Amino acid sequence: LAVEDTVLVGSSGGITLGRIREVCEAGVDLISVGALTHSAPAADLAASLAIASAVLARPIADSVCAFGEVGLLGELRPVAMPKNRVSEAKRIGFSDFVTPERFKTLEEAISYATR
Numbered sequence: 149l150a151v152e153d154t155v156l157v158g159s160s161g162g163i164t165l166g167r168i169r170e171v172c173e174a175g176v177d178l179i180s181v182g183a184l185t186h187s188a189p190a191a192d193l194a195a196s197l198a199i200a201s202a203v204l205a206r207p208i209a210d211s212v213c214a215f216g217e218v219g220l221l222g223e224l225r226p227v228a229m230p231k232n233r234v235s236e237a238k239r240i241g242f243s244d245f246v247t248p249e250r251f252k253t254l255e256e257a258i259s260y261a262t263r
Contacts, residue, residue: 189217190227196254197246197261206262213242214261222255224248 193216201208208214215233217225226248227233234245251257 189225190215190233192216192218193224193246193248193254193257197258200258201262204258204262208261209244211241211243212246212261213237213244214246214257216246216248216257218254222253224251224253224257 194214196218197208197214213234215227215230217227219225224247230247230249234247237245246257246261251260
């Protein structure tokens with residue numbers, strides 16, 4: 149992403165429920181919770197799309213559900229039980245899916261989700 153005059157700030161480690169307000173008020177844009185990022189890599193794609201949406205000032209439709217792992221080179225990697233994830237997301241109202249099964253790179257996913 150080409151972003152002028154924008155700095156995204158992430159934070160991880162030592163963040164407790166009691167410190168979340170303090171961390172957010174310090175200007176942090178994304179909190180990475182180690183237990184989540186290591187045990188649930190499926191959240192990578194959704195977090196990446198949220199950041200891209202904010203930076204590009206282009207919202208993602210409410211109907212979009214995203215899941216998948218993002219590699220260091222921007223490749224999307226499949227995660228466990230994609231059919232179950234889609235089925236559950238449909239049950240609660242999502243109708244459009246951004247997944248590694250549909251898109252091979254983060255760039256493709258961002259382009260689609262923020263159109």
